[in-house]
Amino acid sequence: MVLMNWELIGHEWAVNLLSRHIASDQVRHAYLITGPDGVGKRTLAMRFAQAVNCTDSKNAGDFCGQCRACQFIQRKQFPDLHLVEAEDVGGILKVEQIRELQHQLALSPYEGKKRVALLLRFHEANDNAANALLKTLEEPAPKVIMLLTAQSKETLLPTIPSRCEILQLRDVSRDQIEEALVERGEGHEKAALLARLAAGRPGWAFRYASNPELLDERTEHLEDLINLLKTDRLERFKHVERLTRDWERERKRGGEHPRLRALGALEHWVSLWRDAMMLAYDATAEQRNIDRTQDIQVLVRALPPEQISEILGKFEQSKRDLQKNANVRLVMETLMLDLPRISEG
Template sequence: MSALPLPWQEAAWAALNTSIDGGRLPHAVLISGDEGIGKSRLARALAQRLICSAEMVKYACGACKTCNLLSAGSHPDVSYLEPEEKGKAIKIDQVRKLCESLGKTAQQGGWKVAIISPAEAMNISAANALLKNLEEPQGKTLLILVSNRPSRLSATIRSRCQKLNMPTPEADVALQWLADVTSDRSAAERVLPLAGGRPLLALEYLQSDNLDQRQQFEALVAEVGSGAVSPLTAAQQCQKLDGELSIDWFSRYIHRLATTELADKPNRALFSFSDKLLLARNWILSGNNPNPQMLWEELFMDWAMVFKVRR
């Protein structure tokens, strides 16, 4: 199967192709932009375009031996570097291992590609280890850094990469793509706004089976924010929810607020509340078995305060 760029990535894709054809592809590319707009897809499409052994003009063929190996996730010359656990850091050992493998000659005789995602998950020592590799690039190697928050990367790393800042697609382009992929235009229309206009995030929502529950949860969160429902009542309604999952929903809801409605009004209270959510999440994950009523009451009381300060 061929990983193709998404419709709204055509301009970036054309620029990458021009670099490849002109032999001017840099050793490191930083693809940045909001979560859920298909940055990883672009990274994979680029890796496959470089690795593909067919004589293709613009895209990987999707059918040759190397393309098949890549689709199966077992191509020896393409590495993926991610946190070992979701939400955790990428550690120095992982980067060292990666650099070691990048230092070896490509087994298939062509490019060696590494995709690091999310790049901002590298802790300081991991980032420093990577930096060494960026300073002494080997022949045909390409590092693709994928980042939702490039400002969290060190300035030195950023300066060593060619930057590809991906915008969130226009609403009609995103909707058309989502409707095509799901063959369900009305569902696409319903979910795309919920995902803040981010088509791949919307697709993820549609493919998960708890969309209704999630919508109810978000409605409840909004009602606590507006003062229509008390934190106590809201907490009672959340007792039976999966704690980790619903805190993730909450975080994404806040992220959406912060990048849409409240984008022009920096709100410190909102950010410190996000930190509280992280703490609550860690608490749940630590197996401490917090009392759900108390946990939600506390969270919703703090949440209501965020808006009391604003009003």
């Protein structure tokens, strides 16, 4: 039995399970891979597609990474790999996309052993799209494998997960992420910080490691938050107006959707409030924002633990609202109303 880990960080059990399915010719027709963003769902699905179609692997259930199938799948140019996802992260996966996929899946594989349909972030599918996919899940074509990814099975119509084998990916340990970052050439200090901030998600850590501007953006967000806490409501609303206007303008120049920008800020803010809450209740708990201990101490000194916990809850709620397409400016303004004013700093 092959047990190299498909070059994945963590999730050894999932790799073992899938490679065993291939080796014993028991590949299911549909899998649902769930877990938080950046934990490794898409990477696992891509490796599985490679292992299924590899023509040159020494061991059944493994892949070589070198053959035509392996390389073309890696580049997403394999004719029997069908990638379906909403146009934007946080967008909507539409029924037309499922119909088009179904036409393609009706044909036998062009060159691969199996046609692999990879449906990413399927929680973004609307009901029409999800219902359309049901038919394909109920009457699978013989040489087709459906791979769905989603944040959790609860975010889908229940009829979808009930027709799939579910692989629920858990957080990857901090040590594993830190080690992988060092192996890729990060300095120890940065690797330690990123591994903590990643909160179990190697994909997140690698994204931040290879895009230094993301850490700069985090610094900006955290400093914004600390400054906003010292200002009054009027100042805060002005700040939101400026921020959302900038995001809109950058969007017009080809930048990210304002919703994603807001989610980025919220992620950093939630992480800081989470550290403050941990510190308020348990001084020995592991902190994530180890480079911002002073800010965290300011929050803990200025606010009672219950209030920190309540604020954290509101920030997390705003994140969920944004993921469900709420109006960006409205969400940010509501958040500003809920922020206490602190004078210490």
